[in-house]
Amino acid sequence: MVMSTCRWKLFSRSGLFLLAVVLPWLSQAQSLAKPVGPIILTISGNIAHKNAANAAVFDAAMVDAMAVSQIKTSAFWRQGLRTFTGPSLQSVLALVGAKGQSLRLIALDNYEVRVPIQDVTQFNPVLARKIDGVSLKVKDQGPLFLIYPFDDLPELKNEVYYGRSVWHLTQMVVE
Amino acid sequence: MIFLLILLGIPIFGWLQDRQAHNLERLTRPSFSGFEWNAFKLELRVLSLRSALFEALVRPDAPQLLAQVSTQYNLFFAQISLIDNGLSREAMQDAPIFQTVLAQAHALIKQADPVLESVSPKPDYPAMQRLLGEVDSLQTNVHRLVIEAHDRRYLQSNQLIQEVGNLGNYLLVLSSVVLVLGIGWGVSAMRNLNLTLQRQQQFKELYLKSSFHASHDFLTGLANRRLLYDQLQHALASSKRHNAYGAFILIDLDNFKPINDTYGHDAGDMLLVEVAKRMKNCVRDVDTVARLGGDEFAVLLGQIDGPAEDVNGTVSMVSQKLLDTLSAPYLLTPLGQKTEPGGIRHVCTASMGVAVFYRDELSADQIIKAADAAMYRAKQLGGNRSERAT
Numbered sequence: 001m002v003m004s005t006c007r008w009k010l011f012s013r014s015g016l017f018l019l020a021v022v023l024p025w026l027s028q029a030q031s032l033a034k035p036v037g038p039i040i041l042t043i044s045g046n047i048a049h050k051n052a053a054n055a056a057v058f059d060a061a062m063v064d065a066m067a068v069s070q071i072k073t074s075a076f077w078r079q080g081l082r083t084f085t086g087p088s089l090q091s092v093l094a095l096v097g098a099k100g101q102s103l104r105l106i107a108l109d110n111y112e113v114r115v116p117i118q119d120v121t122q123f124n125p126v127l128a129r130k131i132d133g134v135s136l137k138v139k140d141q142g143p144l145f146l147i148y149p150f151d152d153l154p155e156l157k158n159e160v161y162y163g164r165s166v167w168h169l170t171q172m173v174v175e
Numbered sequence: 176m177i178f179l180l181i182l183l184g185i186p187i188f189g190w191l192q193d194r195q196a197h198n199l200e201r202l203t204r205p206s207f208s209g210f211e212w213n214a215f216k217l218e219l220r221v222l223s224l225r226s227a228l229f230e231a232l233v234r235p236d237a238p239q240l241l242a243q244v245s246t247q248y249n250l251f252f253a254q255i256s257l258i259d260n261g262l263s264r265e266a267m268q269d270a271p272i273f274q275t276v277l278a279q280a281h282a283l284i285k286q287a288d289p290v291l292e293s294v295s296p297k298p299d300y301p302a303m304q305r306l307l308g309e310v311d312s313l314q315t316n317v318h319r320l321v322i323e324a325h326d327r328r329y330l331q332s333n334q335l336i337q338e339v340g341n342l343g344n345y346l347l348v349l350s351s352v353v354l355v356l357g358i359g360w361g362v363s364a365m366r367n368l369n370l371t372l373q374r375q376q377q378f379k380e381l382y383l384k385s386s387f388h389a390s391h392d393f394l395t396g397l398a399n400r401r402l403l404y405d406q407l408q409h410a411l412a413s414s415k416r417h418n419a420y421g422a423f424i425l426i427d428l429d430n431f432k433p434i435n436d437t438y439g440h441d442a443g444d445m446l447l448v449e450v451a452k453r454m455k456n457c458v459r460d461v462d463t464v465a466r467l468g469g470d471e472f473a474v475l476l477g478q479i480d481g482p483a484e485d486v487n488g489t490v491s492m493v494s495q496k497l498l499d500t501l502s503a504p505y506l507l508t509p510l511g512q513k514t515e516p517g518g519i520r521h522v523c524t525a526s527m528g529v530a531v532f533y534r535d536e537l538s539a540d541q542i543i544k545a546a547d548a549a550m551y552r553a554k555q556l557g558g559n560r561s562e563r564a565t
Contacts, residue, residue, distance in 0.1 A: 168253065
């Protein structure tokens, strides 16, 4: 009895030790957590890191946990200056290891638009989760609102980039 | 006058241009194109909501349909708030159908919010049934709104096209005015140039004429006193420079007055003209023949060619030639009453005084005086002769 306990202790200790060494390495390959709440964003296509069948899915908590950027701008959908807060599209794409030429953005109402990948690096749009500090619901163009920095770069103030500023954003396909 | 037109034209054109710019700006504001699209999306949202609501009501056994209803309702809400707060609504602000739709939509939202905003575990089907009716009636109005928005946008597009056309016309008018002004300027510049050239020419001629009139006798075309005096000074200077001899001959016509008295001044003038012609024929081109007034003439021989010994001989020869040509009879044919058929025949001789000069031994006045004295002597001795000054 005593001998079996001793052997188990040794076994479990070494096993734990092994696990402790291996676990970080394992978790790096699977850096995306699994969503707990309702899914607000699905990214599929040419991506390296997935956490579901063929896609990377996020819930509100996961998106909120990411490092945020901010864009202050006004545009035709509302009078006055508004502050858009959320992770930058670049960081989200980096997180899932996206490699492609363009991005297909799909909204809740099936509105679809294609964005070239150069836009992301050139203009650094933000996937806003909050407007003026208020978390977005579907009722106020949420859950995600892709916003370009219109006030900083006035050359973006035309139909093309207004069209790419998708609200009710729910799905992204990397092509 | 053209300047006045231009001065008036600038503010007028400025005002026209300003009005054009204002019109174009009004017609290309995003509100005019944005609203039609918003209204169309609203209709889609209402239709999707209606169909989701209908589905959920028809199949109460499928609770996942309730999630769809909630989503569609929230999307509808989002679109309404976009229209409410957006900048494009000013395009439709004055349309009654827009106000109707807004009021109806807000009423619907008030009714539907507690029921549809989030999926509740106990769905209120009767309320949803009532909502379906409301949504139907909203949908009719939204459709009318879409048509109104489209009509307005179409109208604005036409107006825009017209304004752009007007702009084209305006530019055409402006450029043609500028062209006309430019041509006018060009033409007047050419005319100015022409006039300037003409005037220059006229001035030149006038100057020459004036200077001729100032220095020549009107009747005979011979030099006058002034010119003769100038020429005498020149002759003295050149005589000094070239060591040459010169001669100054004063000539007075004998029995000239009877012509005037008998046949009138016309005949007298004709005779004088003839005298001038004959004298000019006797001398070289470089010599000056002058009329000093009345029947007094002078001949200046400057720079007599040949050696010093021959000067006297040359001068005598010239003065003899003059005497001979002047004493030949004259045949005058004046117009007027006192004419005889065949013309007037007259003989008019001359008395001459000759003064030879060398370098600046004598001044101009002394030369003239000497020649005058010699001429007087010739006159005293009966005329038709030439006397040398001593």
